[in-house]
Amino acid sequence: MKEIKSVGIISPESSALFICDIQSKFENEIYKFKHMVFESKIMMKAAKELNIPIVVTEQYPKGLGKTIELISEEFEENKTKQFQKTSYSMYTPEIKKYLNENKQIKSIMIAGIDANVCVLQTCLDLIANGYEVHIIEGAVSSSSAHERLMALKRLKQSGAFITTLESLFWQLTKDSKHKSFKFVQKGIIEKRKIMAKL
Template structure:
């Protein structure tokens, strides 16, 4: 039997006003994928991933964007790295989902996402070629518009990361950077939170970015 639901979602995505990848706070959710203590020393460019995740979660707080967090088999891989949030009270208020499936799109997460009713999904975390990629593909298949924060996505091996970014882009995801996403969400210097986000950006730019100079 033909999957008419999948076709309808694909057509809706192509015909929607956001099909070119514009982001609006009221229609966006951030997904923080498995940035856990055990992975921290193993991830290529790991400290940049964490620093950029902290920038993204801070932007989310300023723009009132919900954050969904997953942890892969917490008993083995540990808790989400606390340094991914500048504000630990904000961290504590976010929904965290335990999983063993690689994709973030577990039944619990999908149910929660339905309550949020957001069509644009911004993903950052690890590992690019496993959990991030499978999440991205599941969301695209479900008709969501997916944005990958390239400077906050990595794997243990750079080659895996590179191919995963290419794979996700070919599948229809938008590759972007943290700053690009943040300023697209505001759209104008007249935005009420422009000064706050600009201050976050200045502070973030003072930190080492290990992706600078990479091909």
Template sequence: MSRLTRLEARSTVFLVCDIQTRFRELVHEFDAMVSTASKMLTFAKILSVPVIVTEHNPRALGSTVPELDLAPLDKLHVGTFPKTLFSMAVPPVLEELNRRETKAVVLFGIEAHICIAQTALDLLAAGYAVHVLADGVSSSNPQESPLALARLRHAGAVITTSETVTFELMADSSRPQFKEFTAAVKAAQPTTRTALNALVPRSSL
């Protein structure tokens, strides 16, 4: 499986990592990270990109936060899978990626230096192109995220932003979804700026 640097909607899956209720008071700029995740679900529907969600030890850490409404995705929501492994690369997730002939994943959630990092490294080793949203990941300690992202970039992941990914997947303004797409971009502009300011240090630009 080749590592693509250019995303295409037909071969991409969004991975939502462990955005659960018990982390709300523990993770740096949790609300900003959730706003990016929510935006990505909106664009998943517009662009017809499948979404896989994991929950780490949900008995102890709760379910996915209610702000992330998966119902509108219908069949694009491939599944929500519990796990105890820090990495999302658990058998049911890998089976779904393989079944869909996935070439690239877009990864966001928590924590950047633990579950996000281990997922990215495992999927890179498996041959997938891994795109990590700098404005869509966080950790309990804010200093962890930039270090984790630097490590992942060195390992071969693409460190990017939510808006970069959505426009790359849209690709062509002549597509019939473009009017809905631009309306969603405009609606998300305030929270996009907030998330970038909160989660992407200027020193990393």
């Protein structure tokens, strides 16, 4: 029987949201940092509404600072899983263990920085280990527009799905009768207003 290539269908029940290293030290070093932060924040709100687990990492926080407040204020006790790391990839032994303990997770949505370093290496590790990866295009960035663009092209070559916040929202709810339809709709309106000001 011919193997069917995945087309990237995603659902809340089998997904997780990874937030990669959105830390204070990077604030003035990352291309369109505010844009990336707000999209990540709105995605976190949607994930909480849809009961999607959230995994957050900090890269060497002693030197690079803690997760910025706009993101950390969305953390929920016992629901947001936080990990510190020194490796560039989020696919650390601790996070691998977490994923192995939560076998329902098949798809990973990812936001954060740097697209060409930690995000890229995380996605490659996840894809190599059988996970579908959905990169939220507006919620990842790098030190420059060029580095970001090249990283997204590289990841697409390796099988990652490059998508948008709005597209993911509608994919995760699938029907206007969904109980979270109004919440998601409100999030999209909020996103458009914020982005218009940035």
